[in-house]
Amino acid sequence: MLKMTHLSKVYRTEVVETYALRDFNIDVKEGEFVAVTGPSGSGKTTFLTIAGLLETFTGGEYLLDGVDVSGLNDNARSKIRNEKIGFIFQAFNLIPDLNVFDNVEVPLRYRGMKAAERKQRIMDALERVGLASRLKHYPAELSGGQQQRVAIARALAGSPRLLLADEPTGNLDTQMARGVMELLEDIHREGATIVMVTHDPELAARAQRNVHIIDGQEVDIAEDPRFHAEHAASSHV
Amino acid sequence: MLAYYLRLGLRSLRRNPMLTSLMVLAIGFGVAASMTTYAVFRAVSGNPIPDKSAQLYKPLIDNWGHANGRTSDDPPNAMDYTDAAALMKDGKGVMQTVSYPLGLSVIPADPKAKPFRVYGYATYADFFPMFGVPFKYGGAWPADDDARHAPVAVIGEKINQRLFGGANSVGRSIDIEGNRYRIAGVTRAWNPQPRFYDVNNTGGFAADPPEVWIPFTRAVDLQIPTWGNNNCNGRVAPGWDGWLHSECIWLSYWVELPDAAAAARYKNYLHAYAAQQQQAGRFDWAPNVRLYNVTQWLADQHVVPQESQVSLLVAMGFLVVCLVNTIGLLLAKFMRRAPEIGVRRALGASRGEVYRQFLAEAAMVGVAGGVLGLLLTAGGVLGIGMVFDPDIARLARVDVSLIALTLLVAVVATVLAAFYPTWRAARVQPAWQLKSN
């Protein structure tokens, strides 16, 4: 489903070159639930934005659903984002001007769907996250957990093959976080491929497989000394 | 999708009513100022006789030279009697006429009615077909009447109404300053603007149409003085004849020529005429002649008033400032929504979609500004009489083309102003916006 080989991402300023990802490899199979973990600044969010075609990469290869995405133009990339990928963000990123219904509708609009089909899909998606009764509410009128459910409904409405989640519970209290996590697991059980970025080991543990990034590289936790050093340092504080 | 963008735009505009109304006001005022002054400019710079403006020519002969300390190198803008009579006698054009303005008193047949004043021209029969004067009854007097110095007249609709109750008065007579004239024709209201055929005396604009025409030859016999300008240079012998044969300029000469080749031949003829006058000792300078068609003549005489041009320019500068203002406000408005743009991009909006969404929003501002501008333009055109000469102000009108142009200018200008802010909006990196939280 998602395969990166020797992928690198370099940020250049006038003074320095910073490697956000370096010789990065990952292979996520169809239907997998993978958690990508790592400390802050390790490059895990960069990985997610590249995986989601929000950003381009500097070197290496990225195959999404078997397609090499490196040569695609903005329109093609937008189309892929719209049809194959669903995003769930830490900060929900609902559009404050739009109500729940209109927020979920956004990706469907860009697909040029008929109104009736859009409505059906929106209702299904909101039903799925248990918010069908809140169509007319604006994001500001909802709790954090509800907002994240709307965001998940928005990600699901377009029936994407791949769901990318960035610290989906990061802004939520424990109880709400649990609810959102259970929802993701349900979705996974129904066949979606999920890649979740988190620094929370407890959350990561609920995925089928964990991938760790440190300094922009995928590592084996057991063997990498940097991981231990970091870990040790943080446990002393 | 357009409906969707318009709905989004409307929602966004309603969210910042202050900012939105500021933009609408700026566009509205800018467009209204430009359109109001343009309405006047359009009225004064129009072609008064589009069908024939390339066939009607104004010949000028320099009969003043640099005599008496005159410094201009151009011939005077009117003609003296000697030259006008000579050109008329040669009759080199398809048609030609000499005219001068008259201010005359008409004495009604009814002894109880007061005499009243009419304005018109002493001219030749060719005047009417040359300038396309429309007739209600009858027509021009026969060319023969010019030669016979006949007491005939063409009158306007208005005095025909006043004297004859609007009936067909052809063949009846009219008493002008105690002389009777047989009416040959009654014109419909005819008042082309600018008044190209009499720029010398009107500056190009006169509100009231001429109401009476009599043969030039007759008017000169009766020694009716010109109601217009009379400029003299050098000696004038006493009496009417002394004046006629002076170098005073007071006549407007026009000739109809079919094409450019004929015009070139006519110019050679003028040159030869002036050379002959030089040989005869009347001019002690080389031939200096001009031949202008209608549009050239109006340009040469600077018929478009300075006020109209300056105010149009200032108003357009004003519009530019309003647009710069709108660019800034749209930029602020669009960039404030960078997070929304990021989300939309992540959810599959291409740059093109972002362009369309924001340009649609800007176009709505443009339409609103255009509607406001239209109302202000209508008010402005009504109030224009305060600024410009009433003779000119009344020419400015709000018509379908001005309405369409106002809306078009508002929308096009706003959309152009929106290009930069929209380009910036479309460049918003989805990743940066989403990560920064």
Next chain:
Amino acid sequence: MQIKPILSALRHHKAGTILIAVQIALTLAIVCNALFIIQQRITMLTRSTGIDEAHLIRLQNQWVGVDDKHVGSLMQTDLDTLRRLPGVADAYATNSTPLSNGGWSTGIGLKPGGKGERVQTAIYFADDHTLDTLGLKLVAGRNFRSSEVVDQMQHDGLDPPQVIVTRAVADKFFPDGDAVGKRVYLGNKPSIIVGVVARLQVPWVGGWAANWEGRSTLVPRRLMASGTNFVIRAKDGQIDKVLHSAPAALLASDRMRVIPDDDGVVTFAQMRQEAYQSDRGMAILMGVICVVLLGITAAGIVGLTSFWVGQRRKQIGVRRALGATRRDILSYFLTENLLIGATGVVLGMLLAVGMNQWLMNTFEMQRLSWPWIVSGVIVLLALGQAAVLAPAIRASRVPPVVATRTV
């Protein structure tokens, strides 16, 4: 206040900064030139004619069916009628008056037959009542005598033995102030200057007479033409009455005349109103444009600065947390605006001068003087500071605690 951090912050808002600066520059250029046009027009329309306009009426009369040669007796009868009318102080007949925008002009010089140095002068036909009627101030010499006033046919040469000239004419040829008794030539025969009046404006208010608008010459002549203008001086408070009684009295004495209904009888106040209509209108139009333009520019500055303040709330909070006072924040935004404004006005001054240069080349416009530019600069900088005040105060009220919040 340090300028360096402001400059580096502005680099991050390049577009907004440039837009405000450009807007200020264009506004300055337009406002300077518009104010200058207003000033020129006001100077024009406040010029004095030299006559006592408040008491004067012009009556346009046309005798019907009369040979020009016989106009003299009609004119005398009409003048007697008018002068006897209650409420009338005096009256005379003439070819033209100031503010009428139509009249005679000719060259005047010290040599006969149009030779030698000559200047253009307006010719007003006058008699012994003219000075009193118009309320002209005689500064040297004497008035015309009634015996000197004679008939003049329209197409005969104008060579009056006596003339009264304005000081503007007298000073041109006799700068020592000894014009009375000297000879001047309108045509071929000499005219003796018998009197000098302080001021009498020419009939034209427009551009072509602009350079000689004070050069008028009175000639002791009655113009033998069927159309004439009567100038009537009303006694104090009687002008409205005379406005109606004068034409009625003339029509009662002889019906064979035309006094146009619309503009046949007008006060000089109305004539002034009409003569300067387009000048006044132009001044009003430019004034309206200036006011709206300044308003829009101010509103634009408020809008963009508010946006910046909103964008920088967090940064402001951090500064406040690090010890910046409200005053510091306030002066930060005021200084920022002053820097942008300064750039704008420098650019604007160049634009203003360029625009004026172009207007001078294309139209009859004078050179823009520095005081206009300087006052324009001050107005715009003050406007910028005033406009930025509200958003800057809002910025200064951002509490330091904002620094700790994630938005």
